[in-house]
Amino acid sequence: MTDLMSDPVEAARVARRRRLDANWLLLVPALALLTVVLLVPLVQSFIRSISTPSWGFDNYVKLFTDGVTLTVLGRTATTALVVTIVAFLLGYPYAYFMTRVGDRTRAILLVVVLIPFWTSVMARNFAWLVILQRGGPVQTALSWIGLGDVQLVGSQIGVTIAMSQVLLPFMVLPLFSSLSAIDRRLLLAARGLGSRPIVAFWKVYWPLSRGGVVAGLILVFTLSLGFYVTPALLGSPQQSLIAQLLAQRTTQLLDFAGAGALGMVVLVVTLLLVAWANRVGGTISAIGVVATSGSGGRR
Amino acid sequence: MSTAPARAPEPALETVAIIAGSRGRRRRDRSVDPIPWWLAVIGVAVAIYFILPTLFVIPMSFGGQGSFQFPPKEFTLELYRNFFTNPKWIGSLLNSLLVAVLAASLATVVGTAAALGLHNLAGRVSRLVRTLLMVSMVTPAIVVAVAVYVSFLQWHLVGSIGGYVLAHAAIGVPFVLVSVTSALGGFDPKLLRASASLGASPLRTFMRVTLPLISRGVLTGAVFAFVTSLDEVVIALFLRSPTFQTLPVQMYTAVTVEVDPTIAASSSLVVVTVTLLLLIPLLARPAKR
Numbered sequence: 001m002t003d004l005m006s007d008p009v010e011a012a013r014v015a016r017r018r019r020l021d022a023n024w025l026l027l028v029p030a031l032a033l034l035t036v037v038l039l040v041p042l043v044q045s046f047i048r049s050i051s052t053p054s055w056g057f058d059n060y061v062k063l064f065t066d067g068v069t070l071t072v073l074g075r076t077a078t079t080a081l082v083v084t085i086v087a088f089l090l091g092y093p094y095a096y097f098m099t100r101v102g103d104r105t106r107a108i109l110l111v112v113v114l115i116p117f118w119t120s121v122m123a124r125n126f127a128w129l130v131i132l133q134r135g136g137p138v139q140t141a142l143s144w145i146g147l148g149d150v151q152l153v154g155s156q157i158g159v160t161i162a163m164s165q166v167l168l169p170f171m172v173l174p175l176f177s178s179l180s181a182i183d184r185r186l187l188l189a190a191r192g193l194g195s196r197p198i199v200a201f202w203k204v205y206w207p208l209s210r211g212g213v214v215a216g217l218i219l220v221f222t223l224s225l226g227f228y229v230t231p232a233l234l235g236s237p238q239q240s241l242i243a244q245l246l247a248q249r250t251t252q253l254l255d256f257a258g259a260g261a262l263g264m265v266v267l268v269v270t271l272l273l274v275a276w277a278n279r280v281g282g283t284i285s286a287i288g289v290v291a292t293s294g295s296g297g298r299r
Numbered sequence: 300m301s302t303a304p305a306r307a308p309e310p311a312l313e314t315v316a317i318i319a320g321s322r323g324r325r326r327r328d329r330s331v332d333p334i335p336w337w338l339a340v341i342g343v344a345v346a347i348y349f350i351l352p353t354l355f356v357i358p359m360s361f362g363g364q365g366s367f368q369f370p371p372k373e374f375t376l377e378l379y380r381n382f383f384t385n386p387k388w389i390g391s392l393l394n395s396l397l398v399a400v401l402a403a404s405l406a407t408v409v410g411t412a413a414a415l416g417l418h419n420l421a422g423r424v425s426r427l428v429r430t431l432l433m434v435s436m437v438t439p440a441i442v443v444a445v446a447v448y449v450s451f452l453q454w455h456l457v458g459s460i461g462g463y464v465l466a467h468a469a470i471g472v473p474f475v476l477v478s479v480t481s482a483l484g485g486f487d488p489k490l491l492r493a494s495a496s497l498g499a500s501p502l503r504t505f506m507r508v509t510l511p512l513i514s515r516g517v518l519t520g521a522v523f524a525f526v527t528s529l530d531e532v533v534i535a536l537f538l539r540s541p542t543f544q545t546l547p548v549q550m551y552t553a554v555t556v557e558v559d560p561t562i563a564a565s566s567s568l569v570v571v572t573v574t575l576l577l578l579i580p581l582l583a584r585p586a587k588r
Contacts, residue, residue: 034469094346126356229532260449
């Protein structure tokens, strides 16, 4: 009797375990790819940064005592902050607008975000170079209103304008996914109870949207920290950012250990910020889901 | 904005609106709660900011062989002719396509397998694995590029197709993972048991039952992995060699070194191609929803 009972149970357990093993096996190729392309290079880079020329954290100490690196770090942080603020000021109303319009308009507004999100960063940077160049359309327009001498390309202004445009989807997508989950009837209720619109927004809507806001801010800020192409094309070598410094140390100075240390600092700061944003707003998955969901806010 | 005349809310209507779902609710909102004009102005202005570069690139591509002039003085197909006849441009396009096809295939197979595995697993370890696989999405490209460059130098992968394919596949995996995972969300596991009870092997079940049902997610993921690879420039800048470079790298050189306006033609081609590609998953979704 006990044999008859225990046999199928045992068989089921074995079958379940076998299925479990098969599922883990399915992960092996992806993990192998990740190991070869990301993990091993990053670990090697870290080991190099603490072992060359001698064991210790000299390379890291140098980063924070070397005047040039500190200046570049400061400039990068400032640029990233300005880009993040610009992206937020443009992205929040846009994401909010997306939640308010009809289905068809929303689909168009989403395509407007997704097409640049997916199309060539090179094409867009080239376009900004043409738009902002000396004698280009924007400068001509500025000269009509008496501001002709603003240097846009080769300055932080041009870098900020182009970076904000390139990174804006990373603000809008998590914001949209967070804002579209808010029940607008709460606002109507606040208004019905006699609240002014601005107070209703501040006391009801804003706190509910904070997850998406934090996610968007952190995402744009961290991505700005590692931006390479835009500052290289639209900025000036005298005002280089971390990424350019990193590239220069690697390919021109062949200072692999120093570059590794700088890269590690950028990576750790980025991952800490992303981990924090992930706890607040589910950043990474939000981006992925919205970006691949195609048209419409509804699933 | 003027679809329905403003009227006092009625309880019955409220219920109907909730049952009718978002469409009905929004229509009701509008009457009580109109969109402010300034919001519409900001929305349209930001939309223009989004598409502004694209609007400039296409007219630029019909310009002549001068420099990066806008507006172009003449309208010719000169830049396109140069793109398709100059071995530097057409060669880098073919390299890019080859790398993108191989990288997207690899990312799709590997990412779909991982999504299936993770779908059936639960617990802390599988969450950790999912996060790990997604992490390349937010890791700064330059940090990856620098680390990959030095390691690939040792492994003799710099300048080789294999190097590009591995690197681009790795950054494409998160997109496949996300889209296949969301396709699996609507998948009924009872079908697997039904198939098994009818005597199908796991592989046959996968090919005949699972794959057709998640095919849209797999296709979407493949398109995104393809586009990601086609567009990737930072890692490619480090992996390039005199004999093998991709289109974005050639575009980068055209701006920084050569001042070659052919980049306008190549930008337009990329923008148009990618837009069409992105419409595939969009149009492939069932019309009923």
